[in-house]
Amino acid sequence: MNHWLLKTEPSTYSIDDLERDRRTRWTGVRNFLARNFMTDGMKPGDLALIYHSSAEPPGVAGLARISAAAAPDKTQFEPGDAFDPRATRATPVWFAVEVEFLERAPTFVPLAAIRAEKKLARMELLRKGSRLSISPVTPAQFRTLSKLAHFHQSP
DNA sequence: GCCAACGTTGGC
DNA sequence: GCCAACGTTGGC
Numbered sequence A: 001m002n003h004w005l006l007k008t009e010p011s012t013y014s015i016d017d018l019e020r021d022r023r024t025r026w027t028g029v030r031n032f033l034a035r036n037f038m039t040d041g042m043k044p045g046d047l048a049l050i051y052h053s054s055a056e057p058p059g060v061a062g063l064a065r066i067s068a069a070a071a072p073d074k075t076q077f078e079p080g081d082a083f084d085p086r087a088t089r090a091t092p093v094w095f096a097v098e099v100e101f102l103e104r105a106p107t108f109v110p111l112a113a114i115r116a117e118k119k120l121a122r123m124e125l126l127r128k129g130s131r132l133s134i135s136p137v138t139p140a141q142f143r144t145l146s147k148l149a150h151f152h153q154s155p
Numbered sequence B, C: 001g002c003c004a005a006c007g008t009t010g011g012c
Helices: A015-021 A032-041 A111-116 A139-149
Strands: A003-008 A023-025 A047-052 A059-072 A095-110 A134-137
Touching (some): A003 A139, A015 A059, A032 A095, A095 A111, A134 A139
Antiparallel strands (some): A059 A095
């Protein structure tokens, strides 16, 4: 099983929204590396930390599970910010996995606490200038963060 | 609001 | 294929 960190801006889509929806397509990702993680790396059953970016404070807010493999992201065909003129139904450019809510973090883990934990120093999230919205997390990093968040359903 | 860091685009 | 310009991300 692989582990992931998914960034979202809570003003757009928060852990509260995911809790309400239970399941959602993780649409709107417009970075090729992040896309490739979804299409090539993610498998149903993988666990994902939900991270609130551009939040006050930013940090890990919940736990989710990949519930379905990547499928074409329909927002690439629809008018709006996520539209991509290169995409056609026959040759989509962007894909999205389905994400299922598991739990909110009993203890929110702010970015400062992640920085303060030596075992997490090598997380992609902490790389200077890193903007990757989807990144793999090692099992050890995942366990460390799960403990900080006091998740019930942690490995 | 600022700005560093990055990915992407497009001229050449 | 190079690389400058541009737009975006995201912490502060």
